[in-house]
Amino acid sequence: MMACNGMASSSSFPSNFMFHTETPYEEGNQLTAPLGSLLHTGPQDLRGVAPVMGKRSISFPGIESCEEMNADDDLSDDGWQAGEKKKRLNIEQVRTLERNFELGNKLEPERKMQLARALGLRPRQVAIWFQNRRARWKTKQLEKDYDVLKRQFEAIKTENEALQSQNKKLRAEILAFRGTETSDMINLNKETEGSCSNRSENSSEINIDISRTSVIESSLPPHQILPYFPSIRPADINQLLHNSCKPEFQCAKVENEAPEVSFSNLLGSMGDQSALWSWPDHHHFH
DNA sequence: ACTGTCAACACGTGGT
DNA sequence: ACCACGTGTTGACAGT
Numbered sequence: 093m094m095a096c097n098g099m100a101s102s103s104s105f106p107s108n109f110m111f112h113t114e115t116p117y118e119e120g121n122q123l124t125a126p127l128g129s130l131l132h133t134g135p136q137d138l139r140g141v142a143p144v145m146g147k148r149s150i151s152f153p154g155i156e157s158c159e160e161m162n163a164d165d166d167l168s169d170d171g172w173q174a175g176e177k178k179k180r181l182n183i184e185q186v187r188t189l190e191r192n193f194e195l196g197n198k199l200e201p202e203r204k205m206q207l208a209r210a211l212g213l214r215p216r217q218v219a220i221w222f223q224n225r226r227a228r229w230k231t232k233q234l235e236k237d238y239d240v241l242k243r244q245f246e247a248i249k250t251e252n253e254a255l256q257s258q259n260k261k262l263r264a265e266i267l268a269f270r271g272t273e274t275s276d277m278i279n280l281n282k283e284t285e286g287s288c289s290n291r292s293e294n295s296s297e298i299n300i301d302i303s304r305t306s307v308i309e310s311s312l313p314p315h316q317i318l319p320y321f322p323s324i325r326p327a328d329i330n331q332l333l334h335n336s337c338k339p340e341f342q343c344a345k346v347e348n349e350a351p352e353v354s355f356s357n358l359l360g361s362m363g364d365q366s367a368l369w370s371w372p373d374h375h376h377f378h
Numbered sequence: 379a380c381t382g383t384c385a386a387c388a389c390g391t392g393g394t
Numbered sequence: 395a396c397c398a399c400g401t402g403t404t405g406a407c408a409g410t
Contacts, residue, residue, distance in 0.1 A: 178385060178386070178405065178406050178407085179385080179406085179407090180383090180384065180385070180406085180407075180408095198398095198399095199398095216386090217385080220385065220386060220387085221384095221385075223386095223398090223399070223400075223401095226399085226400080227400075227401075227402095228383095230400090
């Protein structure tokens with residue numbers, strides 16, 4: 093069979109051969125041109141001759157372009173045969189393939205054969221093009237996903253910094269509050285000993301919890317806390333305050349967390365990344 | 379000369 | 395075993 097682009101070619105090829113495609117948009121395609129003109133098309137297609145690849149090279153001087161005797165004639169998937177040069181697909185072939193790729197990135201055998209016939213390519217060439225195209229798409233997708241994740245990371249980082257700053261302020265308030273109301277705190281501790289201290293062996297921890305509660309109640313109404321905890325409802329805040337003296341309740345120690353959310357952690361939290369790039373069946377993507 | 383892109387390949391893998 | 399696919403690589407080619 094005669095493959096396009098100098099793939100397999102015959103030494104006894106009719107020079108006045110005309111290739112006809114089957115798809116309507118092949119109108120004006122170089123493929124419809126006589127062989128003579130095929131040999132002198134633009135740089136997009138049928139470019140110059142280059143050394144044949146590897147062991148399969150057998151030179152056939154004079155025939156280096158796309159030649160299609162009969163689409164049904166020979167569309168074997170054999171590798172390069174005679175006088176074949178590695179050539180780029182012409183612009184119309186690529187356009188057609190692109191359109192088909194948009195319809196579906198998976199190439200069913202029937203479609204492969206149709207495309208091969210229509211474009212004067214070997215089915216293997218069509219398959220390889222789709223394979224490479226999927227790889228290119230995935231690379232682009234990876235770049236896009238990376239950008240998205242990077243932006244998310246920056247946003248979370250900024251949020252984290254704001255939280256730390258807020259936390260610092262709160263701690264300062266706690267210290268100030270303790271300084272002015274030490275005696276009140278002592279009394280308060282005595283009053284609350286019965287309810288809380290018997291549940292914990294660490295009385296100082298309870299102290300902190302109580303004072304935190306006080307500060308939150310006195311200086312940060314729930315609607316001011318909420319922006320930093322968008323998923324927390326006012327009712328949740330009340331619940332938190334109510335539970336804060338329980339020993340099992342641990343206040344979030346934001347200041348002890350890693351100062352920056354690791355990007356790899358962010359990635360890890362997204363679970364199996366491969367699922368993101370897998371092809372949905374009969375997909376249509378963009 | 380160097381570099382980027384692309385067609386084609388080799389190889390490993392999973393599904394049947 | 396066969397096939398299709400993903401991945402990495404190679405060589406040709408074009409643009410700079």
